[in-house]
Amino acid sequence: MPGMLRRAILPLLLLLALPATAQTLAVGIDLEPPSLDPHFRMVSADEAVSRHFFDSLILQDPQQRMLPGLALSWQAVNDTTWEFRLRPDVEFSDGSKFTAEDVAYSLKRPPTVRNAAGGYQLFTRGISEVEILDPLTVRVHTTVADPALARELSVIWIVSHCAGDASSADFDSGKAMLGTGPFSLVEWRKGERIAMTRNDHYWGRKPAWKEVVLKVIPNDSARVAALLAHDVDVINAVAPSAIPELKSRPDIRVVETPGARPTFLDFDTFSDRSPYVTDLTGAPLDRNPLKDARVRIAISKSINRSAIVANILEGAGEPASQMLPDGYYGASLTLKPEAYDPEGARRLLAEAGYPQGFGITLHASNSRTPFDEKVAVAVAEMMARAGIATKVSAVPESILRTRSANYELSFMLFGYYSETAEPSPWLKAIVATIDPARGWGYVNRGRHSFPELDRVLEEGFATIDDIKREQLLRKATEIAIGQAVIVPLFHADAVWALRSGLTYVPRKDTYTLSQDILPAP
DSSP: OHHHHHHHHHHHHHHHHSSTTSSEEEEEESOOOSOSOTTSBOSHHHHHHHHHHOEESEEEOTTOOEEESSEEEEEEEETTEEEEEEOSSOBOTTSOBOOHHHHHHHHHSGGGOTTOOBOTHHHHTTEEEEEEEETTEEEEEESSOOTTHHHHGGGSEEOOGGGTTOOHHHHHHTTTOOOSSSEEEEEEETTTEEEEEEOTTOSSOOOSOSEEEEEEOOSHHHHHHHHHTTSOSEEOSOOGGGHHHHHHOTTEEEEEEOOSOEEEEEEOOSOSSOTTEEOTTSOBOSSOGGGSHHHHHHHHHTOOHHHHHHHTSTTSEEEOSSSSOTTSTTOOSSOOOOOOOHHHHHHHHHHTTOTTOEEEEEEEESSSSSSHHHHHHHHHHHHHHTTEEEEEEEEOHHHHHHHHHTTOOSEEEEEOOOTTSSSHHHIIIIISOOBTTTTBTTTOTTOOOOHHHHHHHHHHHTOOOHHHHHHHHHHHHHHHHHTTSEEEEEEEOEEEEEETTEEOOOOTTOOOOGGGOEEOO
């Protein structure tokens, strides 16, 4: 009997040594979406969840290069028309056929989503018509030339036209969750977990896991603890302070990549009197110093980016000169990170009429990343040395978004990433003059308006020739950064930790995709 017992226990021990059950994967994630509706809010955490259930016409690989998705091929027919040839024999998770009708429905849907936090309409607003040529061919017509349309549609998720007028609540309950992606929804317990099962109708490579659970663990230390306790097999958004210890463990694998998600400072450049700008006694100033480019450049010069990367990110990042890392399409070839120069900052402040400085409050998130609040405190201390008495107000990201959207703040620390891996989204959304008819200034929280910049953007967004367009996007970037319309600080590395029996190719878009987590060979 003892021998038989040992033979029975040995396979069990081997099984327990594998991730979960080799059929089930548990992933600890830092953020969950406010809705499972794939057109509700365009932020990376939401998009990563959507990518489990839905596909786009064009996919992006871990380096954000475009790959065929539900479209096998695409081409510009003329300046305002793109044609997409669709993949045949694709089915939704209920077995129904994917056709051009689903594409037409999905591209028209984003503006109709009630109470949506938005973002997707930035890329669909210019579509004037989706023409169905046959069940597997569509032509997308735009009101003006849109050379970036193919890239923009890589982040518009395709849902079944059978969803009709489904609300976001219908997606949240699972009623409308029909997608062509690798998984199907089992249940969503808000604030706790998103459970899914492998979609056997999936057209692509079948996931290694029959069941996946995304466990919502906002606290950075708690995610690490859950990984070490084997409660989860993978965690995302590893805090820089945890990386050295995790790398030292033989049972843990850390994967990381230079990120394409900058952290930056934004300013109220619109108000004549800004709400959180004071003199050194705390009394409101009768004029807004942030409207003066010299003051904004002084703030940029006051910040030691290398010290922030070394001491707060513990080396897991690099100082930023612009919103995209070097090597991306449209990234400037000449911009360099602003040199740390507190004396130069003081001189500029004096030239602008503030030789003694002034007071200001920096608003930041205390929940978006492991380091936002620490970075805000460091920035405040550095600015103080240059003569700007800076307070920090760190609040949950939802509050920061709401208050900044209502233009209640003066000075903000934000993060961003380029969905399309080129400068158009941030230029159009963050620094272009607000113009709802064109979809410009969608997240222009400083209400910036610079006519010269707008003129370059207008030409660049309409230029079909890729070489000329890249030159114009570079010029626009150089104007925006040169005037310190916003101030990029650094690009943080994207970091994951996995149990040693797993592999994952790290993604610059920071998506955590369970279908790409594989057993180690």
